[in-house]
Amino acid sequence: MKLNRRVFIGTGMAAASTLTAPMVHAASHGKPKVVVIGGGAGGATAARYIAKDSDGEIDVTLIEPTRSYYTCFFSNLYLGGFWDLENLSHSYGTLASDYGINVVHDWATGIDRDAKTVALAGGGSVPYDRLILSPGIDFVEGSVPGWDLSAQNAMPHAYKGGSQTELLKAQVMAMPEGGTYVMVAPPNPYRCPPGPYERVSMVAHVLKANNPTAKIIIADPKENFSKQGLFEEGWQKHYSGMITRIGPDFGGGNVTVDPAAMTVDVDGELIQADVVNVIPAQKAGHICEAAGLTEGNWAPVDGASMVSRLDENIHILGDASNQGDMPKSGFSANSQAKVAAMAVRGALTGSRVFPAKYSNTCWSLIATDDGVKVGAAYEPNEEKIASVSSFVSQTGEDAALRKATYEESIGWYEGITSDMFG
Amino acid sequence: MTSTSGIFASVLGGAALVLGIAYGWTARDHREQELGALTDRIEQLESSNAALADQAARQDDLLAIVTELETALATALDEAEAARQATPVALAEPEPSAAEEPETVIATATGLEFGDPEQGEAVFAQCRSCHQIGQGATDRIGPHLNGIFGRRAGAHDGFNYSDDMAMMGSDGLTWTIETLNAYLENPKALVSRTRMNFAGLKDADDRADILAYLRQFSASPQNIPEAAPTAQAREVELAPEVLAIVGDTDYGEYLASECTTCHQQDGSDQGIPSITHWPTEDFVVAMHAYKQKLRPHPVMQMMASRLSDEEIAALAAYFAESE
Numbered sequence: 209m210k211l212n213r214r215v216f217i218g219t220g221m222a223a224a225s226t227l228t229a230p231m232v233h234a235a236s237h238g239k240p241k242v243v244v245i246g247g248g249a250g251g252a253t254a255a256r257y258i259a260k261d262s263d264g265e266i267d268v269t270l271i272e273p274t275r276s277y278y279t280c281f282f283s284n285l286y287l288g289g290f291w292d293l294e295n296l297s298h299s300y301g302t303l304a305s306d307y308g309i310n311v312v313h314d315w316a317t318g319i320d321r322d323a324k325t326v327a328l329a330g331g332g333s334v335p336y337d338r339l340i341l342s343p344g345i346d347f348v349e350g351s352v353p354g355w356d357l358s359a360q361n362a363m364p365h366a367y368k369g370g371s372q373t374e375l376l377k378a379q380v381m382a383m384p385e386g387g388t389y390v391m392v393a394p395p396n397p398y399r400c401p402p403g404p405y406e407r408v409s410m411v412a413h414v415l416k417a418n419n420p421t422a423k424i425i426i427a428d429p430k431e432n433f434s435k436q437g438l439f440e441e442g443w444q445k446h447y448s449g450m451i452t453r454i455g456p457d458f459g460g461g462n463v464t465v466d467p468a469a470m471t472v473d474v475d476g477e478l479i480q481a482d483v484v485n486v487i488p489a490q491k492a493g494h495i496c497e498a499a500g501l502t503e504g505n506w507a508p509v510d511g512a513s514m515v516s517r518l519d520e521n522i523h524i525l526g527d528a529s530n531q532g533d534m535p536k537s538g539f540s541a542n543s544q545a546k547v548a549a550m551a552v553r554g555a556l557t558g559s560r561v562f563p564a565k566y567s568n569t570c571w572s573l574i575a576t577d578d579g580v581k582v583g584a585a586y587e588p589n590e591e592k593i594a595s596v597s598s599f600v601s602q603t604g605e606d607a608a609l610r611k612a613t614y615e616e617s618i619g620w621y622e623g624i625t626s627d628m629f630g
Numbered sequence: 631m632t633s634t635s636g637i638f639a640s641v642l643g644g645a646a647l648v649l650g651i652a653y654g655w656t657a658r659d660h661r662e663q664e665l666g667a668l669t670d671r672i673e674q675l676e677s678s679n680a681a682l683a684d685q686a687a688r689q690d691d692l693l694a695i696v697t698e699l700e701t702a703l704a705t706a707l708d709e710a711e712a713a714r715q716a717t718p719v720a721l722a723e724p725e726p727s728a729a730e731e732p733e734t735v736i737a738t739a740t741g742l743e744f745g746d747p748e749q750g751e752a753v754f755a756q757c758r759s760c761h762q763i764g765q766g767a768t769d770r771i772g773p774h775l776n777g778i779f780g781r782r783a784g785a786h787d788g789f790n791y792s793d794d795m796a797m798m799g800s801d802g803l804t805w806t807i808e809t810l811n812a813y814l815e816n817p818k819a820l821v822s823r824t825r826m827n828f829a830g831l832k833d834a835d836d837r838a839d840i841l842a843y844l845r846q847f848s849a850s851p852q853n854i855p856e857a858a859p860t861a862q863a864r865e866v867e868l869a870p871e872v873l874a875i876v877g878d879t880d881y882g883e884y885l886a887s888e889c890t891t892c893h894q895q896d897g898s899d900q901g902i903p904s905i906t907h908w909p910t911e912d913f914v915v916a917m918h919a920y921k922q923k924l925r926p927h928p929v930m931q932m933m934a935s936r937l938s939d940e941e942i943a944a945l946a947a948y949f950a951e952s953e
């Protein structure tokens with residue numbers, strides 16, 4: 209089987225450049241250049257598809273500061289003890305060695321849109337013909353009074369992958385008997401709509417086994433949330449009496465935290481907590497704003513090709529983009545990356561461009577072998593990417609179906625990570 | 631809301647009683663008595679509430695009759711006016727003939743689209759005497775319309791629906807752009823003995839506008855991915871050149887990139903079946919079976935339902951070539 213028959217076998221030079229970053233101006237032989245900022249669900253997929261499908265006709269540079277990408281997806285399963293930390297980590301080695309992608313481990317600090325260059329924190333700049341931005345999210349300052357990034361050790365967000373996830377898990381494991389875990393849930397829109405509630409399920413799963421008198425409180429500014437009926441059914445079934453959600457009607461949107469005292473003030477009611485998981489309001493990764501590509505908190509794009517509405521040479525993928533109906537998920541970012549990759553190849557090499565199709569499915573685990581999912585198909589129109597059909601797991605499904613759904617999610621994880629990293 | 635018992639009581643009253651979930655952020659012991667008293671008070675209030683609701687229902691019934699009469703009168707006037715105007719207008723607009731249509735155009739066939747929400751707000755004025763929408767909307771003669779998209783028909787708690795509406799709901803009628811469009815066009819065609827005494831909006835643009843207006847008060851799919859679709863799938867009729875890509879492996883390769891998000895390229899089949907080394911004919915048959923919803927998996931039904939016959943052929947050609 210050779211699905212990868214078009215893989216461009218990387219040169220020694222491409223591989224070497226992963227070690228010594230600023231080889232970026234090297235031997236391009238006048239080939240068109242694509243630069244990708246951010247090696248996550250959107251960026252890694254886009255870089256790989258452009259390299260794979262252009263048969264070496266396009267130079268691809270991927271700028272990503274971390275050497276190992278820790279997926280946020282399945283990080284909740286790690287919290288729940290269903291997944292190992294190592295299994296969340298992925299390296300960029302194969303993208304460099306098998307696909308010839310020039311992987312530069314650095315931060316992009318600015319974009320000169322007239323000169324079409326990207327400035328790097330380590331110095332130097334990288335020229336592009338087309339730029340793809342998939343920098344994920346940053347947090348809206350001041351959205352949870354009392355919390356800022358300097359408080360993320362005392363009150364972790366664990367909403368970007370890696371060390372934050374590990375920290376939160378360590379804090380949950382160290383909770384005193386009968387202790388209190390408070391989650392400050394984010395307002396819409398934010399990455400992974402069911403994510404906070406899957407997290408609560410997984411924390412409850414761990415506490416039920418180790419610390420059954422512990423309590424979980426969610427302060428939530430939202431009336432409703434994704435898969436609400438399914439989660440509430442599951443919480444009652446598996447964790448009855450452990451979880452309280454304070455919605456906006458009861459002040460769940462009026463929260464102040466004190467990281468030094470480890471208290472959470474919910475509408476005047478002071479809660480002394482042992483773990484406080486603050487998930488602040490979110491916005492497009494900072495580089496989008498720095499490059500003048502945002503309107504409000506997000507970067508508007510045209511759903512036909514994910515091209516920025518403010519710059520025809522820049523495509524913006526994943527969580528950072530404001531595209532319409534698709535939720536901010538890894539699945540969505542991966543789906544958008546393939547449309548953008550095709551559009552970019554079409555523009556630079558004249559390869560054929562087909563009408564965009566998008567899809568998303570989000571699986572969540574509620575307890576052992578109790579998996580649920582929600583998904584939709586999308587098509588672009590002039591105004592936005594619109595949902596055209598959808599499905600969601602039902603309450604009261606039998607155990608066999610829930611188990612199969614969970615197993616499916618593991619298959620998906622393996623599928624999407626090899627689709628991103630080769 | 632500033633005290634422990636305050637939050638606790640609200641959570642108890644608001645979440646535990648409504649959802650029937652025994653949430654257990656346990657009260658401090660010394661609060662228990664206070665809570666007992668509160669619970670008694672809630673029960674008292676509930677029974678006096680029920681009495682009030684009874685009275686209100688009787689008043690509503692009277693109001694409903696008045697409104698029915700008013701609407702019937704308005705409808706009769708409208709119909710008379712429409713009958714006077716309709717014929718010449720209809721004749722003035724010639725049907726586009728197939729011969730005039732350039733063959734290269736990609737026609738969007740039956741797709742329903744949302745119109746202009748601002749126009750829709752104006753059209754909605756005639757509905758307001760019975761239906762509220764927006765912040766603080768409550769049930770009146772008709773149910774409030776917040777979150778109508780994706781709601782099961784006749785399923786809004788606490789509203790007294792006609793038997794027919796309730797039955798359509800339990801048969802599976804859910805409010806989507808298509809079902810709402812049909813209902814607004816001719817309520818009785820969809821739900822025979824609906825209580826909604828409204829002749830229907832005959833103008834398709836008015837319906838598209840009002841649907842766009844209503845849609846704003848339902849969940850946005852970006853935040854709640856299972857929210858009702860906001861648009862209709864395009865039924866594209868492709869022109870001959872486009873059709874010439876039948877079995878085109880390039881197209882198949884692009885389409886296949888949607889498959890590899892879940893189906894692993896190295897052929898492993900943990901949790902999700904392998905799709906490599908699949909005989910072409912079996913592949914085509916299986917995809918059509920999903921498309922026709924004969925095979926049950928919801929993700930695959932969704933994916934296959936938007937593939938044309940040609941796209942299935944293109945995928946098959948690509949997978950055949952890559953073996």
Ligand SMILES: Cc1cc2nc3c(=O)[nH]c(=O)nc-3n(C[C@H](O)[C@H](O)[C@H](O)COP(=O)(O)OP(=O)(O)OC[C@H]3O[C@@H](n4cnc5c(N)ncnc54)[C@H](O)[C@@H]3O)c2cc1C
Pocket residue numbers: 245246247248249250251271272273274277279280281282283284314315316317342343344345366367368399400403404407493494495525526527528536537538539540541569570571
């Ligand atoms: C707890 C949790 C659970 C989740 N579960 C799921 C799930 O089950 N399924 C699902 O589909 N999605 C899930 N998600 C959502 C998913 O992780 C994101 O939607 C997805 O990662 C978005 O992809 P992205 O490419 O936009 O951003 P990311 O994957 O975050 O990638 C952005 C990358 O850009 C890099 N970067 C940022 N700024 C710069 C810069 N200036 N220069 C260079 N590099 C930069 C970052 O280092 C990062 O690696 C979950 C998220 C969370 C938090």
